[in-house]
Amino acid sequence: MEECQLPLIDLRGLGSRDERERAACAAAICRASSEWGFFQVVNHGINPGLVRKMRSEQSRLFRLPFDDKVSGGLLNNSYRWGTPTATCPKQLSWSEAFHVPLSKVSHKDCYGDNFTSLRCLLQSYREVMVEFAAAMAELAGTLAGVLVENLGHSRGDFEDICQESSCFLRLNRYPACPTSPEVFGLVPHTDSDFLTILSQDEVGGLQLMKDSRWVAVKPNQDALIVNIGDLFQAWSNDIYKSVEHKVMANAKMERYSIAYFLCPSYETSIGSCREPSKYRKFTFGEYRSQIQEQVKKYGYKIGLPSFRL
Numbered sequence: 001m002e003e004c005q006l007p008l009i010d011l012r013g014l015g016s017r018d019e020r021e022r023a024a025c026a027a028a029i030c031r032a033s034s035e036w037g038f039f040q041v042v043n044h045g046i047n048p049g050l051v052r053k054m055r056s057e058q059s060r061l062f063r064l065p066f067d068d069k070v071s072g073g074l075l076n077n078s079y080r081w082g083t084p085t086a087t088c089p090k091q092l093s094w095s096e097a098f099h100v101p102l103s104k105v106s107h108k109d110c111y112g113d114n115f116t117s118l119r120c121l122l123q124s125y126r127e128v129m130v131e132f133a134a135a136m137a138e139l140a141g142t143l144a145g146v147l148v149e150n151l152g153h154s155r156g157d158f159e160d161i162c163q164e165s166s167c168f169l170r171l172n173r174y175p176a177c178p179t180s181p182e183v184f185g186l187v188p189h190t191d192s193d194f195l196t197i198l199s200q201d202e203v204g205g206l207q208l209m210k211d212s213r214w215v216a217v218k219p220n221q222d223a224l225i226v227n228i229g230d231l232f233q234a235w236s237n238d239i240y241k242s243v244e245h246k247v248m249a250n251a252k253m254e255r256y257s258i259a260y261f262l263c264p265s266y267e268t269s270i271g272s273c274r275e276p277s278k279y280r281k282f283t284f285g286e287y288r289s290q291i292q293e294q295v296k297k298y299g300y301k302i303g304l305p306s307f308r309l
């Protein structure tokens with residue numbers, strides 16, 4: 001498997017006093033978003049101590065008994081494991097995840113009913129998660145601002161539709177899978193959001209499609225990975241690319257990652273910013289429910305191609 005070095009962007013450039021440095025950094029973000037759909041950022045402003053704390057809470061959470069994760073109502077019933085809809089191995093994801101709507105993180109009922117003995121763990125988890133999500137939201141907003149301004153729009157318009165409460169944090173755990181090197185940790189997919197920020201551990205396994213070939217991403221502990229999602233591809237009328245990616249399971253080591261999904265509210269209408277538009281207008285709610293139907297019917301997501309004009 002070919003290993004690639006994703007475009008590496010030093011975000012200190014965006015805060016530079018030198019106008020040319022700011023422009024060069026913004027241009028690098030936009031170029032990577034159209035040529036790769038993926039890039040990594042360093043000096044992103046997220047405290048490494050906070051990332052470490054978040055990871056340690058994440059592994060404590062996954063170590064809970066299976067029954068508590070599945071039916072304890074924990075984190076708003078956001079726990080998922082495997083692929084309930086899979087009808088063959090290629091539709092199976094060898095992983096578990098908490099896909100947490102950030103609107104629900106501060107609700108006391110996101111702790112679940114039967115968790116009196118776990119209150120302490122969950123309280124500490126919640127505090128770290130709220131702080132982590134706020135830091136990711138700020139970074140996501142900065143990156144999205146650069147991408148919308150590049151196409152002649154104001155970052156303010158965008159901030160109005162992508163509030164933190166409509167975004168998601170997904171905690172992924174990929175257990176070691178001794179049976180086969182061909183098992184997916186997460187099946188090939190594109191993300192259904194505007195953009196995703198990913199923090200991964202040192203194990204590796206993430207691969208993305210580049211020039212019609214799968215390439216592996218080399219983990220870099222100082223960097224966060226950013227990828228464009230379907231909504232930015234539709235909004236930009238295909239200037240920014242939502243690129244297919246997957247995770248391959250590791251035979252010996254478990255792996256963890258955390259993804260922040262920058263999403264609008266379900267009623268937000270997504271149209272292209274350029275004419276002639278390549279996609280019909282749709283709301284994010286419509287998009288999500290189409291995907292759920294597709295996954296139920298075919299076992300996989302079709303996504304954007306079903307909205308193409």
Ligand SMILES: C=C1C[C@]23C[C@@]1(O)CC[C@H]2[C@@]12CC[C@H](O)[C@@](C)(C(=O)O1)[C@H]2[C@@H]3C(=O)O
Pocket residue numbers: 083099170187188189190191192193291292295299300301
């Ligand atoms: C079975 C599936 C659920 C999923 C779409 C997919 O076909 C494959 C990957 C899943 C995923 C992972 C990232 C995001 O959480 C997500 C919303 C997405 O776009 O792809 C989910 C999809 C989902 O949960 O609906």
Ligand SMILES: O=C(O)CCC(=O)C(=O)O
Pocket residue numbers: 170172186191198200206245246247256257258259
């Ligand atoms: O774990 C990873 O590296 C990727 C996770 C991912 O693609 C996702 O959660 O959408």
Ligand SMILES: [Fe+2]
Pocket residue numbers: 189190191196245
């Ligand atoms: Fe993804």
